[in-house]
Amino acid sequence: MQLINGKALSETIQEELREQVVQILAKGKRAPHLAAVLVGENPASAAYVRNKIKACERCGFKSTLIKRPAEISETELLQLIDDMNNDNLLDGYIVQLPLPAHISEEKVTLAIDPAKDVDGFHPYNVGLMTIGKPQYLPATPFGILMMLERYGIETSGKHCVVVGRSNIVGTPMSVLMSRNTKVGNATVTLVHSRTRDLKEETLRADILIVAIGKANFLTADMVKEGAVVIDVGINSIPDANTKSGQRLVGDVDFELVAPKCSFITPVPGGVGPMTVTGLLMNTLKAYELYSK
Ligand code: L34
Numbered sequence: 001m002q003l004i005n006g007k008a009l010s011e012t013i014q015e016e017l018r019e020q021v022v023q024i025l026a027k028g029k030r031a032p033h034l035a036a037v038l039v040g041e042n043p044a045s046a047a048y049v050r051n052k053i054k055a056c057e058r059c060g061f062k063s064t065l066i067k068r069p070a071e072i073s074e075t076e077l078l079q080l081i082d083d084m085n086n087d088n089l090l091d092g093y094i095v096q097l098p099l100p101a102h103i104s105e106e107k108v109t110l111a112i113d114p115a116k117d118v119d120g121f122h123p124y125n126v127g128l129m130t131i132g133k134p135q136y137l138p139a140t141p142f143g144i145l146m147m148l149e150r151y152g153i154e155t156s157g158k159h160c161v162v163v164g165r166s167n168i169v170g171t172p173m174s175v176l177m178s179r180n181t182k183v184g185n186a187t188v189t190l191v192h193s194r195t196r197d198l199k200e201e202t203l204r205a206d207i208l209i210v211a212i213g214k215a216n217f218l219t220a221d222m223v224k225e226g227a228v229v230i231d232v233g234i235n236s237i238p239d240a241n242t243k244s245g246q247r248l249v250g251d252v253d254f255e256l257v258a259p260k261c262s263f264i265t266p267v268p269g270g271v272g273p274m275t276v277t278g279l280l281m282n283t284l285k286a287y288e289l290y291s292k
Helices: 006-026 041-057 075-084 105-113 124-131 139-150 170-178 198-202 254-260 269-291
Strands: 031-037 062-068 092-095 158-164 187-191 207-210 228-231 235-238 246-249
Touching: 006 041, 006 139, 006 269, 031 041, 031 075, 031 269, 041 062, 041 269, 062 075, 075 092, 075 207, 092 269, 124 170, 139 170, 139 228, 139 269, 158 170, 158 198, 170 187, 170 207, 187 198, 228 254
Parallel strands: 031 062, 031 092, 158 187, 158 207, 207 228
Antiparallel strands: 235 246
16 A cells, blocks of 8 residues: 655655746746635634645745635625736736625636636636646645655546535546546546445545545445545544644545555645645646736
């Protein structure tokens, strides 16, 4: 069993990004600039956004954190988005999800200029990805592709089972793994809450990508010997032995699943840091494509 170290790989790729920024600055140009909008006080969202801002600093990107109270109106948020769309010195931005219930995530996503949509969530970018002409890949699937590539994990002809059909992970992941690309060419099965015999499907997987949001959902009896397991879940569970009284776990019962795997990602330190790195890659691409 080999651990896929997302944290270390992130550091390597972020170092490469930093070198590219050094080259940009040496030409007398400005640094790439990412903004992140954080609405409300969700501690998990705050932690993720903090990691994004810290990564920008490490790579020499300019970053702007825009905090707004949970009570912000939809109109005010849409106005902020309009301002960011018109800011020529801002290459890309994200609006961290989830948003408070009174704000339509769909309206917000549609308001983002696709050129600045470094999350890759706008339907225009989803469409480009789906037809194999991607502009920005959604950061988590992008991060997973980079992991598979850099760890030399063969995907062509393999049976990939994706667990979960969210717009930001499961659905795009299933599309990307089936495309005719370097990391791709897999035969993909997408399973979800209505799948009749989930275990029968997961047991057939050479590559299992689990993004369902339930702690310890994937147990050892659901995994084929030698499978590659990518754990996208990030769940906080009570743990009396930690200072905070909580601990992060994925969707995979890591203890018992890991011994069966050829490769497995840990939580934390697996997919999460790669999501952050995917976002930075997209921001540099936005800069290269559209900065004047
Ligand atoms: N708009 N909303 C938007 N874009 C995104 O790409 C996200 N996502 C998901 C939630 N909402 C979003 C993230 O940023 C999930 N996500 C995310 C990003 C980073 C990390 C986890 C999830 C991460 O850094 N995880 C660390 C541990 C973090 C901690 O200590 O709490 C890890 O090692 O897994």
